[in-house]
Amino acid sequence: MAKKIIEMKGIRKSFYIGEPNELEILHGIDLAVNEGEFVSIVGASGSGKSTLMNIIGVLDRATAGEYMLDGELIEDADDDDLSAIRNRKIGFVFQNFNLIPRTSALLNVELPMMYAGVSKRARNERAKELLALVEMTERAKHMPNELSGGQKQRVSIARAMANDPSIILADEPTGALDSKTGRLVMDLFHKLNKEQGKTIVLITHNPELAAETDRIFTMRDGHLTEEVPE
Amino acid sequence: MNFGENIRLAWEGIRAGKMRAFLTMLGIIIGIASVIGILTLGDGLTGSINDQMSTLGATNIYISLQTKTTEHDGGARSYTESDLISDEMIADLRQRYASSIDYVSLSSHLASGKAKDGDLYANVSVSGINDEYLVANDIEIIRGRGITSADINDNMMIAVVSDKFVNNMFGGDTQLALGQEVSVYSTFEIYTFRIVGVYKYEQTMMNLSMAADVDLQTDVYIPLSTAKKLSNADDGYSSITVVANPEIDSANFATVAKNYLNKYYAENPSFQISAISMESMLSTVDTMMGTVNIAIAVIAGISLLVGGIGVMNIMLVSVTERTREIGTRKAIGATNGDIRMQFVTESVIICLIGGVIGIICGTLLGYFGASLLGVIAFPSAGHIALAVGFSMAIGIFFGYYPANKAAKLDPIEALRYE
Numbered sequence: 001m002a003k004k005i006i007e008m009k010g011i012r013k014s015f016y017i018g019e020p021n022e023l024e025i026l027h028g029i030d031l032a033v034n035e036g037e038f039v040s041i042v043g044a045s046g047s048g049k050s051t052l053m054n055i056i057g058v059l060d061r062a063t064a065g066e067y068m069l070d071g072e073l074i075e076d077a078d079d080d081d082l083s084a085i086r087n088r089k090i091g092f093v094f095q096n097f098n099l100i101p102r103t104s105a106l107l108n109v110e111l112p113m114m115y116a117g118v119s120k121r122a123r124n125e126r127a128k129e130l131l132a133l134v135e136m137t138e139r140a141k142h143m144p145n146e147l148s149g150g151q152k153q154r155v156s157i158a159r160a161m162a163n164d165p166s167i168i169l170a171d172e173p174t175g176a177l178d179s180k181t182g183r184l185v186m187d188l189f190h191k192l193n194k195e196q197g198k199t200i201v202l203i204t205h206n207p208e209l210a211a212e213t214d215r216i217f218t219m220r221d222g223h224l225t226e227e228v229p230e
Numbered sequence: 231m232n233f234g235e236n237i238r239l240a241w242e243g244i245r246a247g248k249m250r251a252f253l254t255m256l257g258i259i260i261g262i263a264s265v266i267g268i269l270t271l272g273d274g275l276t277g278s279i280n281d282q283m284s285t286l287g288a289t290n291i292y293i294s295l296q297t298k299t300t301e302h303d304g305g306a307r308s309y310t311e312s313d314l315i316s317d318e319m320i321a322d323l324r325q326r327y328a329s330s331i332d333y334v335s336l337s338s339h340l341a342s343g344k345a346k347d348g349d350l351y352a353n354v355s356v357s358g359i360n361d362e363y364l365v366a367n368d369i370e371i372i373r374g375r376g377i378t379s380a381d382i383n384d385n386m387m388i389a390v391v392s393d394k395f396v397n398n399m400f401g402g403d404t405q406l407a408l409g410q411e412v413s414v415y416s417t418f419e420i421y422t423f424r425i426v427g428v429y430k431y432e433q434t435m436m437n438l439s440m441a442a443d444v445d446l447q448t449d450v451y452i453p454l455s456t457a458k459k460l461s462n463a464d465d466g467y468s469s470i471t472v473v474a475n476p477e478i479d480s481a482n483f484a485t486v487a488k489n490y491l492n493k494y495y496a497e498n499p500s501f502q503i504s505a506i507s508m509e510s511m512l513s514t515v516d517t518m519m520g521t522v523n524i525a526i527a528v529i530a531g532i533s534l535l536v537g538g539i540g541v542m543n544i545m546l547v548s549v550t551e552r553t554r555e556i557g558t559r560k561a562i563g564a565t566n567g568d569i570r571m572q573f574v575t576e577s578v579i580i581c582l583i584g585g586v587i588g589i590i591c592g593t594l595l596g597y598f599g600a601s602l603l604g605v606i607a608f609p610s611a612g613h614i615a616l617a618v619g620f621s622m623a624i625g626i627f628f629g630y631y632p633a634n635k636a637a638k639l640d641p642i643e644a645l646r647y648e
Contacts, residue, residue: 087563
């Protein structure tokens with residue numbers, strides 16, 4: 001039996017918009033993702049998709065329920081613990097890239113390793129390897145504003161891989177790209193999944209992209225259901 | 231988190247907005263520059279005053295006539311011969327305090343004017359002096375001799391002139407000058423003396439002059455008795471200089487001498503004796519400089535406070551502008567402490583650069599200010615260290631609040647920020 005990377009049981013999330021109004025966005029989510037899987041979560045905006053993503057990415061805490069990430073229970077962790085978990089176990093890929101401005105592609109890739117306390121030499125070596133993996137070696141010294149959208153996203157994928165995380169969490173990674181470069185980015189995810197065995201969670205509202213993944217989960221009004229292939 | 235990376239980031243940030251960073255630094259620059267400038271100038275001045283006082287008479291005591299303040303003051307009358315300090319009084323004082331007094335220096339101004347010889351001229355001030363004057367005032371004879379008691383007894387028509395005077399009148403040949411006659415043209419009279427000696431002219435704080443070398447007015451010394459005879463002056467002095475023995479407390483002796491001489495003035499309705507020692511003048515100068523320093527410190531403090539608020543303001547703007555970046559950093563694993571450190575570093579670097587520019591400006595300011603007064607002055611290492619430390623402290627103090635605000639941002643909100 002494959003190792004479970006994400007294991008969620010009865011995750012609920014409520015927001016208080018001034019008492020006594022309590023708004024529950026997630027009504028008990030159960031989700032299990034195995035190591036090496038490439039899964040997607042689809043859903044309309046307002047379905048609670050982003051909230052779930054924030055909880056998976058440990059940017060936010062659940063109001064109730066249990067969340068195990070790569071054998072670690074995310075519960076009662078303080079801010080610094082959450083930072084460390086994001087740093088080591090999660091690689092974020094954002095729709096709008098979020099590269100640090102005025103900082104070269106190479107240094108952007110080094111950044112998570114710097115926060116992890118990796119030595120200058122080791123992180124420089126690793127960052128070069130990763131840029132080679134995403135075929136961006138020639139642009140290593142370029143600043144983000146000198147890169148095209150597709151190039152930026154490749155750098156940000158390299159950055160997500162920096163600390164060899166348990167999962168890559170990609171939030172609409174092709175949303176800001178044209179279909180051709182979007183295709184290249186999706187191919188890169190497939191490559192990382194197949195060749196490196198990376199577990200990838202793709203959040204998208206594009207059913208065509210979702211169809212490429214191993215399993216598809218659909219978010220609807222705060223409930224998560226898995227699409228069972230016929 | 232890597233400290234070097236924080237410095238690199240801060241530097242990139244400052245470079246990206248040079249004008250903004252410079253304007254932010256300006257408050258710090260002005261504050262630090264004024265402190266360093268004034269401290270440098272003050273140190274230079276105090277040092278040079280101390281130097282000069284110790285070479286030309288740290289133990290000097292100036293004794294002079296002073297009007298008595300009366301209740302029905304109808305305006306002070308000017309002194310007459312009977313009011314002046316007489317030779318007898320001086321002799322008594324000397325005898326009474328023989329071990330405390332090294333010299334008594336007496337002088338009487340005769341005239342100011344021009345010494346002329348054809349096209350050659352020199353501005354001079356002619357003064358009669360006693361035989362102790364030159365040694366008491368540390369004036370060095372470089373050729374010939376000084377004024378002796380024999381000269382005074384015989385009312386000799388001789389003079390001791392400065393080397394500057396010799397430069398003007400005899401092309402700098404001091405040997406040639408000896409024995410020559412010199413005529414001094416004052417407003418009403420022409421006096422002719424024979425040169426017997428040349429002394430070395432020293433520029434001091436007392437005779438500071440902006441005049442070109444050739445127009446410099448220097449003293450021509452003649453025997454005291456000769457001066458009195460020529461001017462029909464009163465027999466006595468309105469002021470004298472006593473050089474105290476260096477072994478004794480001259481400030482204390484000034485009071486003793488004043489009290490002693492005032493016995494002669496107990497019956498005098500209008501005048502009394504005042505005495506002030508160079509030592510007490512020196513401490514007055516020190517106190518004055520201290521007061522000036524405090525005033526400057528207050529002004530600089532206000533300037534630095536305003537500068538610090540400017541830094542805080544710009545850091546708050548910077549945090550807001552970089553909200554998304556902060557969110558991203560947190561998402562990839564930066565702790566609150568990492569973010570706080572990054573922004574505090576940036577603020578400290580802005581303040582440090584401002585501080586260094588301020589130190590450079592202040593040094594130039596102090597140097598040129600002091601050189602106008604004929605003094606060479608540089609800031610001390612202690613003052614520079616203090617300025618650097620102070621700039622860093624401002625950076626930390628005023629950078630902490632914005633940095634903390636950045637550290638406490640919610641990563642989700644920050645990532646969503648447009």
